[in-house]
Amino acid sequence: MSTDLLLDPVRLGRLEQIDLPPRIVRLRELHLRAVPEVCMERPRLLTRLARERSLLDRTRISVLEQARLYREVLESREPVVAHAAAWLEGTGEVSLRGEPLPLLAGSTTSRFKGVPLYPEFLALTLWPELEELPRRRSNPYRIRPAEVDELNHDIFPSWIRAHVAEVARARAGASLEDGLLGHVDLYLLSKLSCISHTIPDFGRVLRRGLLDLAEEARQRCRRARGADRRDLYSALEEALLGTVAWGHRLSAEARAMAEREPDAARRAGLRALAEAHQRAPAEPARTFREGLTAIWTCWNAVLLENANYGLSLGRLDQLLADLYRADLEAGRIDQEGALELVCDFWLKVGDHVPGVPGTGEAFFGATGSNQAVTLGGVDAEGRCAVNELSHLLLRATELMRLRDPNVNARYHPGVNPPAWLRRICRANLRTGATPAIHNDRAVVRAMTARGETLAQARDYGIVGCVEPTSAGRAYGHSAAILVNLVSVLDLALFRGTRRDGGQLLGVDTGDPGGFAGFGAFREALSAQIDWLAARTTALNDLLGAVHQDIHPTPILSSIFEGPMEQGLDLSRGGATINGSGVAVVGLADVVDSLSALQIHVYERRTVGFDALREALLRDFAGDAVLRAMLARSPRFGSDDPVARENATWLLGELDRAFGSRINYRGGRYRVGYWTMTTHVGWGSLAGALPSGRRAGAPFASGITPVSGAVPCLATSLGAMAGLPAEAITSGMAHNVKFTPSSRARSEADLAATVEAYFDDDDGRRNGGMEVQFTLLRPEAVADALAHPERHGDLLVRVSGYTAYLRDLSPAMRREILERTAFALASEGGEGFTLSLGEVQA
Amino acid sequence: MTLVDWLDRADRGLGAVLAGRQIPAARGAAAQACLGLLLRGLEAGACASESFHRRHVRGARARFLFRTEDRALASHLVLDGAELRAGVGDDGRPDDAEWDVVVVFRDASSISRLLLSGSPDVVLALVRRQLRVRGNLALLYKLGFMLFDLGGRLGLRPGGAP
Known part of the structure; x- marks a missing residue:
């Protein structure tokens, strides 16, 4: 693609002037007001068909049986061109007759905003609260009484012995029961709910069309x-062929609706829909619209098979750029038309929310499906890949201000134009929270350290929250294991047991009070990390084997690089690149604790270990002086060499312990630092720490320093930029909260801040890998808390993903409010901490 | 004040009294009574209400054992496809393997804390290690739904039919 047409400053300037068309404004309003409704279509069809085929009592289902099952579902689903009704907050069920028609047909569920149920995974966890779902305080779902009865009577009982967790338990027995349920304070394993967390190869869909791929499979x-x-x-x-059939059924339905439609404009719209869906994804896409139609139709099919936690769309600005350009040159589309299509696509992508039980809200609260889209960066040859479509997708993002998709921008210092970075920063200022910004140089370094070729690494897209993944070819399940690192520190502090005593859990590494020095404590922690890595990876591998046996993934495999070439399903290692990801929670709190132990217990000996341990067990009651002293220890995110050295050591240890292990698909484990809302959930369960943190307080989010620990932003960013990128192989979420002053000034400051943070100092450091902003004015937050009904679209950064502030739990809101806030335009970037009380006042 | 609120208050009061007086036997007896009351409540619901029976019991097969870690307290509940039966003790089946689900409470306090919490949350109790579960969790989810329904029918929760 030539950059003369697609990076024309005049055209980019014109893009800035485009606003949302009225039909999108209306659809967006409906989208934001819609209450999620449980969708029965998938579980109903799947249960009936699986029962008819006697698959529910099987311990092995072949990939062909699975594919035939899904094909029949795709051929049986109701082809929804435009939903007839929606359930709106404060209104109830309303007819959508006469509302604007979408530009893309199809829906991931049968509801306007649906909660798809996957009884083969974790849908049964909703069973106890089925009747409470519409009334629960946090993120309620609408469900009809007859649907409760159907789930209780018919659907859920069918899966009691056929869901992944039970099949695994029946196979592994007590060891798995202890492993899965006995240690939820230590780790979570997400294969119980999905694999997801990858990016399909939409490039081959657009280039070749599915019929051609089907022919190749036949040959x-x-x-x-x-x-x-x-x-x-x-x-x-x-x-x-099942996916093609789904597209054709949508086309037929749109055509039938057109025949019945009296209004000429709507009739023409329906005919255009029918035409696009007849062509895409069956044939190669010829136009921008067909490209989006193909991706969306395949997305419907992929989500039928895979529960959507972090399934991601990849580099849309690269995938669709040639089609966009061809349309522009042929006069088939203009910027306004393309933007409208993208806005429609954005709404479509958010047409469902994951079904999360009440308890899960504490750990994954207010999350959407985290469907990441990636923009900008470099191409496989290392050239600038930013184009007009990158800008257009960004413009759509800031105009729509939606939780899903989770938009991520890549910036390669020295290759991408600084104007691109400024544009990303402007989008952040306009949305308050998106997109996250990734440093190509550091990310590519991390990925090549784990074995990707340079071209594969450069073609990364973000998955889920912040995890870089070679797009369309890497099956990485980056969220396979979530680890509470603070609990691992506890094992080292308490000789392999939990602090409330009980049986040996980890390794008895001895009484830290008797250690000769800090090195011995590190060895103890290292041993506990090894224990955890061995245990969690073994469990992940066991669950992976269950997926191989009862949940092969033919749909995802059919549009992925590798399975066709190697003749292997993705679940069995068919992808070109395989891996599993470990998300580590509580890094900053543990580094701070290590530094406090090093300084005060083992070097200066200002407090004995036994006295410290007693203080921790008392949550520092009566130990205010000791706590204050500990809290003044070197802090993660500062330029103190002790903190820096402990951080580097710990990152290296985690990478060694997990990264040396090969998973059940032949790929290596990778380690990332993002927390969703687990840092609040797990923090609420954890006791006091040597860092001075009190019991129950949230851990720091992602890889972010503890709130208030490092008051100077420049210092903090400098320290974070020095972290070893090659040890952070599954991404990181670094939250920075600003209170913007004037927009123009803030944009320049923000861009300069990112530029400095990403700088690698001529190779002397890695440069920051990722940063994500929350840009909130305290008065706006206060108003949102007081009048949530007025701020349904107020976005905040959680850790990796964005969420609507109103959907977050009180504890999570508090954590975000109490993050260190930096005044963007203030001299020296001095930070301050905003307390909840101050905001509410 | 709903019955759940009342039970909450009663539990707090009872807990304070028992903890203050250090009467573990009494606390155990109270917990056993709570658990028995709950399971017997299900049994009564299944006997007294055709719709409750149809909704939860007919065709359902599962065997639940609830016990403390030291086995000092135990109760059971059996769904045999046609009837729901509840009772004290392990029904003459001391081996955990004979049960579809075994819920092991850390101690008697954990039982009353969970059962009288107002909105019992098994997963949170697991996280807090007040209990552990052996067996098929899906059956426990089903049991949770039954209890929720019973609470509604008895008017013990907001929105539930009195």
């Missing part, structure tokens, strides 16, 4: 040796 099947391979190729063909 390969003829040549294949071995029943398993033949099954796989037949399964890919079934999956591809």
Whole structure:
């Protein structure tokens, strides 16, 4: 693509002037007001068909059986072109007759905003609260009494012995029961709910169309040796033809609606829909609209198969740029038309929310599906990949201000124009929270350290929250394991037991009071990390084997680089790149605790270990002086060499312990630092720490320093930029909260801040890998808390993803409010901490 | 004030009294009574209400054992496809493997804390290690739904039918 047309400053300036068309304004309003409704279509169809095929009592389901099942679902689902009704907050059910028609047909559920249920995974956790769902305080879902009865009587009982957790438990017995349920304060394993967390290869969908891919599968099947391979190729063909059928059924429905439509404009709109869906994704996409239609239709199919936690859309500005350009040159589209299509697509992508039980809200509260979109950066050859479509997608993002998709921007210092960074910063100022910004140089370094080729690494997209993934070819399940690092520190402090005593859990590494020095304490912690890595990766591998046996993924495999070429389903290692991810929670709190132990217990000996341990168990009651002294220890995110050295050591240890292990698909484990809302959930359960943190307080989010620990932003960013990128192989979420002053001034300051943070000092440091902002004025937050009904779209950064402030739990709101806030335009970037009380006052 | 509120208050009061007087036996007896009351409540619901029976019992098969870690307290509940039966003790089946689900409470206090919390949350209790579970969790979710329904029918929760 030539940059002369697509990075024309005049055209980019014109883009800035485009506002939302009225039909999108209306659709957005409906979207924001819509209450999620439980969708029965998927569980109903899947249960009936699985029962008819006697799949529910099987311990192994072949990939071909699975593909045939899904194809029948795709051929049976109701093809929704435009929803007939929605349930709106404060209004109830309203008819959508006469409302604007979408530009893309299809829906991931049968509801306007649906909660899809996956009984083969964790839908059964909703069982106890089915009747309470519409009334629960946090993120209620609408469900009809007859649907409660159907789930209770028919659907859920069918899956009691057929869901992933139970199949795994029946296989592994007591060890898994202890492993899964006995240690939820230490780790969570997400294969119980999904694998997800990847990016399909939409490039091949757009270039070739699904019919061509199906033909390739057919040909390969003829040549294949071995029943398993033949099954796989037949399964890919079934999956591809099922997706084509879904597109054609949407097309037919749109055409039928057009026949009945009296209004000429709406009739024309429906015919255009029918035409686009007839062509895409069956054939190669010829236009920008067909490109979006193809991706969206495939997305419907992929979500039928895979629960959506972090399934991501990839580099849309790269995938669609040629189609956009061709349309522009042929006069088929203009910027306004393209922007409207993208806004429509954004709304479509957010047409569902994950079904989370009440308890899960504490750990994953207010999350959408975290469907990441990635913009900008460099191409596989290292050239600037920013184009007009990157800007257009960003413009759509800031105009729409939606939780989903989770938009991420890449910036390669020295390759991408500084104007691109300023544009990203402007979008942040306008939305208050998005997009997150990733440093290409540091990310590519981290990915190549784990084995990706330079071209594969440069073609990364973000998955879920912040995890870089080679787009369309890496099956990384970056959220496979979530680890509470603070609990691991506890094991080192308390000889391998929890602090409330009980049986040995980790390794008895001895009484830290008897250690000769800090080095011995580090060794103890290292041993506990090794224990945790061995345990969690073994459990993840066990669950992975269950996925292989009862949940192969022919649909995702059919549009991915690797399965077709290797004749292997994704669940069995068919992807070009395999891996599993570990998200570490509580890093800053543990580094701070290590530094406090080093200084005060082992070097200066200002407090004995036994006295410290007693103070921790008392939550520092009566130990204010000791607590204050500990809190003055070197802090993570400062330029103190003790803190820096402890951080570097700990990151290295975690990378060594997990990164040396090979998973059940033959890929390595990778470690990332993002927390969703687990830092609040786990923090609420944790006792006092040597850092001076009190019991129950939230941990720091992501890889962010503890709030208030490092008051100078420049110092903090400098320290964060020095972290070893090669040890952070599954992304990081670094939250920075600003209170903006004037927009123009703030934009320049923000861009300069990011530029300085990303700078690698001529190779002497890595440069910051990622940063994400929350840009809130205290008065805006106070008003949002007082009048949530007026601020339904107020976005905040949680850790990795954005959320609507009103949806967050009180504890999570408090954590965000109490993060260190930096005055963006103030001299020296001195920070201050905003307390909840001050905001509310 | 709902019955749940009342039970909450009663529990706090009872807990304070028992803790203050250090009468573990009495606390255990209270917990056993609470658990028994709950399971018997389900049994009564299934006997007395055709709709409750139809909704939760007919066709359902599951065996639940509830006990403390030291096995000093135990109660059970059995769904045999046609009837719901509850009782004290382990029903002559001391081996955990004979049960579909075994809920092991850390101690008697954990039982009353969970059962009288107003909105019992098994997962949170797991996180806090007040209990552990052996067996098929989905059956426990079903049991949770039954209890929720019973609470509604008895008017013990907001929105529930009195």
